[in-house]
Amino acid sequence: MPLITTQNLSKSFLVGDKRPGLKGTLKHFVSRKTRLINAVNNISIEIDQGEMVGFIGPNGAGKTTTLKMLCGLIHPTNGHLNVAGYVPQRRQHDFLKKITLVMGQKQQLIWDLPPLDSLKVNAAVYGLSNEEAQRRIEELSEMLDLGDELTCPVRKLSLGQRMKAELLASLLHRPSILFLDEPTLGLDVNAQVRVREFISNYNNSFGATILLTSHYMGDITSLCKRVILIHDGTLFYDGMLEDLITKLSPCRSVRLELTEPQPVERFLPFGEVVHHQKYLVRLLIPRAKLTSSLATLINSCSVKDLEVSDPPIEKLIGDLFKSGQTPL
């Protein structure tokens, strides 16, 4: 039975509709105009226990709204939700002890005090004994590579250190369901890699179910086999990342470096020739024919070097959203 289920989940908001400038401001003050925004439209998904799922889409797609409904922070306008057997918006204490929400752009740590003070508050809130809290802090800080940072005021920490401390604070009660909303936002490449490694380790160690949103495709490709694509509040795709890439890009890019120049006609039977120079050729070969085509090319074209790659996933997904295609 799936751990998380949504059926026809929808959420609409009334937002202010104000024209710019002083005139617009005064008009808006006297008679406030609003319009209805459908942030999430009929989304139905199922997530099993222990799965790590990437939740992707452009800004304003409805990812965070969906996460907040799954946490019980906001009430859906329509549809049904079930997370670990609970109706999230009731926010029962037993449910809240099972979940956590990490938001890359918001923080729960007390700004003027060291993270350890915030951890002490969280330990009390979740009813952890001092010994148990200490044990978990040691365990998680080792996984996160945190040391002296825990006794330094939060305002003095770097963004990366702060994010790691935020993760520690959010996971102290050892939740089994993690909603991670852009946990690597603003971090440098090294810090991103460390946070990813930590998330992966946490998933392996505790069998946690993780729903992750991120605009860094590196987070998604390195952590999630399954992705859910959402655009304008509508579900676009729900399935394996690999299958998505295959669907979006039926060909693979092959770069050949030759020892002897070959005419362009030599390559046409294998696929589309994107680039042809004296010793350098770039081809797009259909995935189904890739192995046989490469074997023939190596045997017949005096190949010095060869490289096979996929187009960048960011580009593929960006093109998909721009094309305004119907859901996959």
Next chain:
Amino acid sequence: MLLNASEMSRLVRTILSFWSTSLATEFEYKLNFLIELISTIGNLIGSIFILSLFYNDGHTLGGWTWSSALVVLGMYTILEGFTTIFLQPNLSRIVRHVQNGTLDFVLLKPVSSQLWLSFRLFSPWGFPSLLCGVCLIIYGSIKNETQFFSSSFLISSLLVFSSLIILYNIWFMLATTSIWFVKVWNVNEVLRSTLVAGRYPISAYPPILRVIFTFVLPIAFLTTIPAQGILGIASIDWIIGALSITLFSLFCSINLWRYALRFYTSASS
């Protein structure tokens, strides 16, 4: 809802951890400590001086003698202290939580969100007011020859306690409206200014204001009636009235908060 022993101990530990981190935050800024202390002492001296002006030529205020009016001022000073310790830091923070979307973190914790938002912060700078309020009440009562530990002690304690609860409920309900209107700082400021009226016995005001301060903004139940209780001159009708308003306002604040959360949309990411 009754809590079992382990839930109760979790709650007590949570509140203690709230207050200890709050204190630690306050002590991070040493200069602020000094400024707050000077401001508290200055306010108190000012209040006693203004009250003394009414009495220095033998007048009484609304039929209240100098010593009994000191009990009203004492009640007001206690409420000021309570406001500084809990209401101002916590309930003003609700507006900021709603504005920044950090209310999310509070709502995701397995404790009552109303309890968290009401007692998360603790400012020690209200203690001098609290202490001075108690001293004024003791001094005024002795001057009035009130029997302190008589049967009315329980009633007067109950009335003091209910005035704290009523004040809290008014603040909390106003802060709750930030879920719909987001910025409600001004309402809190207006409320605090209006409560200044509670420094003096309610009978000192013209009849129309007396009606407003009793039935619209229940200032009479915050200072005058508890003071009457302490002095042993409160009528049973007013005592029942005060307790009923306490329970009614508590019921309203709890249910308004629950209702408001259905409209919480959280700040955008």
